[in-house]
Amino acid sequence: MARKIVLTSGKGGVGKTSILASLGICLANKGKNVLMIDGDVGLNNLDVVMGMESRVIYDMADVIENKCHINQALLQEDASSLYLLPSAHAYDNQKITAQAFKEMVGRVENLFDYILIDCPAGIDAGFHRAVSCADEAIVVTTPHVSAIRDADKVLALLRSYKLNSINLVINRVRGDFVARGKMMSASEIARILRAPLIGAVPEDDAITVYSQLGRIGLNRSSSRDSIDMIAMNIINNSFRIYDVERAYRGFFGRIRRLVSGL
Ligand SMILES: Nc1ncnc2c1ncn2[C@@H]1O[C@H](COP(=O)(O)OP(=O)(O)O)[C@@H](O)[C@H]1O
Ligand SMILES: [Mg+2]
Incomplete structure (x- = not known):
């Protein structure tokens, strides 16, 4: 049975989708069967950063409305053990209930070692839907005060769910700033948030460039090495x-x- 891990943040734009895509690639490279689910219903991002958007025929809404079998909606990354279930873009976010989402995940959980769920920003129904079918959570934040504050709120909320673990990743850390005392280190932020630190990812232009090209995580870079360490930690x-x-x-x-x- 798959370990189901949701990546969440509260604040948008902190790097959840980028980290999830790279993490999926790193886990698959280590021989694991991985399914990435884009839980950001209405806004599809994961298929775009993976360069798979032109291959989408069926999406999550088709699966939930029984218009196709879930296997028909899964996209495989280059004959690897990495699969993507695309989100339903241009679809009413409210129409996919937490129960329907959970049942859908239940249909494939025996096929994978890891199911990574990309959570939408905010703490409304989309958050509940993504978190309630997971058994582990990773909260992503950047070192910026507004993101840390939102991460704190999300951590408090996550503690009310039945999760086996809630870990923290600090993204976009500037090593030069930290060395000069101009930015808090990842471990200092984790101490403030009172959550176990499972990864620190440096600010890296490769993420910006390759996510636009739809080739995220496929090239060696400092961020890729740091995300590989998160995969090993998981x-x-x-x-x-x-x-x-x-x-x-x-x-x-x-x-x-x-x-x-x-
Ligand atoms: N470590 C990083 N270094 C540089 N840019 C990053 C990093 N992580 C994310 N980004 C950029 O930040 C933006 C938001 O990232 P994204 O993964 O879409 O965030 P979220 O899913 O949390 O909304 C994207 O343009 C992405 O390329
Ligand atoms: Mg996203």
């Missing part, structure tokens, strides 16, 4: 964290910090 139930500041320590690090000028 598999092993460990908490090794990517060292975002490493490049900015020591002699060469001092030069890099001087060149960045901040």
Whole structure:
């Protein structure tokens, strides 16, 4: 039976979809059968960052309305063990109930090792729908105060659900800023939020560029390495964290910090 993990944040635009897509690729590269579900009904993003949007024939709404079998809606990434269930774009968000969503996930949970669920921003019905069918949650935040505040609210809400674990990923960390004391480190943020830190992902232009090209996570980069560590942590139930500041320590690090000028 699959481990069902929801990625959520409260605030939008913090990197949930980007991290989920890369995490799916990393887990599949380690031989795991992975299904990524785009729970952001009405706004399809995951198929776009994965470069799969032109292949969508059936989506989640077709599955729920019994217009197709769920297997017909699953898109496979390049003959790998990674699959995507696309969201229903241009569809009324309210029409997919938490119960229907859970039943749909139940139909395929025996086929996969991991089911990653992309949660919409906010804490309304879409949040409840995505969280209530998961057994683990990962809260994604950036080091910015508004995102941290929303993560705090979401963590409080998640604690009222029956989840086996609630872990934290800090995204878009600037190693040079942290080294100079201009940005809180991932572990400091985790301490404030009183949640176990399962990953720190550096600010990385590769995410912006490759998500636009629909080739997220397919290229080696610092963010890809950090997300690979999150995949290992998920598999092993460990908490090794990517060292975002490493490049900015020591002699060469001092030069890099001087060149960045901040
Ligand atoms: N670590 C990162 N470094 C640079 N840009 C990032 C990073 N993570 C996400 N982004 C960018 O931030 C934007 C929002 O990311 P997205 O994954 O869509 O967030 P969400 O799903 O939480 O709304 C996208 O343009 C994405 O490319
Ligand atoms: Mg998103």
